[in-house]
Amino acid sequence: MPDRPSPIATSDADVDVALHRRLVAGDRAAFDELYGRYAKAAYGLAYRVTGGQAVSAQDIVHDAFLALWRAPDAFDERRGSFRTFFLSLVHHRAVDTIRRETRLRSRNERAANLEPLTGEDPAEGVTDAAYLAVRRREVREALGTLPPEQRQVLEMAYFDGKTQVEIAEALGIPLGTVKTRTFAALRKLRAQLEETE
């Protein structure tokens, strides 16, 4: 018998998968652990997409975690990481929220700009888990390599929730140009981020 256990070291993706499996079985402690791992990133994203509406951001994160609890099988570990699955879920709900609100009332347009995305919103000096911080730095660096015109359409789509038609109208450029820039941006990010994943 070995004298000492080896550290039960796992990758962060493995930890997420193990937690998710427990979640599937109705384990509330696993839910709390996933909340602890992703609530800050999720809330920061929702806050950013809603333009700093704390109440909406809270509702979005609430709804995303509740959806995760009620339908955990929506995540399939064979299709990607829990991290990207859950943040996509939050983003989808955030975009839905701002589009619904836009339909209800005119919303102050946030001018598309080329300012760096980091540090734009008050984040209370919150630090996130190390494994997310590392990936955050990689994603920000990859984003920083995009030509300004590609990053602009990506920002308007992702953080302002605009459709490609709306982006074309706002920038006064053909719809086809928006499509081309969006695709080029994602293709370039893919090449860089798949290397570092």
Place this chain on the structure above:
Amino acid sequence: MSDEHARIEELLAGYALDGLAGEDAADAEALLEHHVPGCLTCRSTLRAFGAIRGDLGLVADPMSPPDTLLPRLHRELEPRARRRNPARLAAVAASIVLVVGLGGLGLTRLDGDGATLTQLSAADIGQALELAGREGATMNDIGPATEVSAPGMDHFYVYGETVPAPPPGEVYRMWLVRGEEFRYVGDFLPAPDGAVVLRVDADPDDWDRVVVTTETAGSAPTSPGATAWDAAA
């Protein structure tokens, strides 16, 4: 890449960001139904763009949600599975008997070092039920399963109704842990319907924790790998 494929991937980029409207949205839906499922390139592209969408969320600075959010969620989490009622064990037992009758649990019996993990027969399940009904019997959650033990017994049971299968090519591996020591118990797989009923021939009072890891099937049980479940023994 053909011009047609270039057009398709442009659509997928817009789709991945929820950025399509009108005819483009309808075109994308049609592609997702008819073309993408059979196209390796497009499936790979869509998966990669979906991952980028998730990771772009990290560009936003992290923020602490209000302290009230988690308690609010707790109030709304409906229990999905009850595993502490011995009557449930009887229901599982019935299904296990059926599974055994159809060819076994898919459990690999391996003798460990002083502790064994045993596939339950229909007769054993009766003993598990008897144990669960004893005065002082305890039932502790261990991941998606429940550990059933009773005072003074030199064995305990682990059962679950909805245990997910481990990744392909892997098995669950049980360990007993005491301080810095650990002991390999055995490997197991859930039945196709997710049922697991195991007898562990070890006194739970001798150990601190029961740990279940996921391991490559057929690998040597030298030390615990990735923890899948963990509970006090």
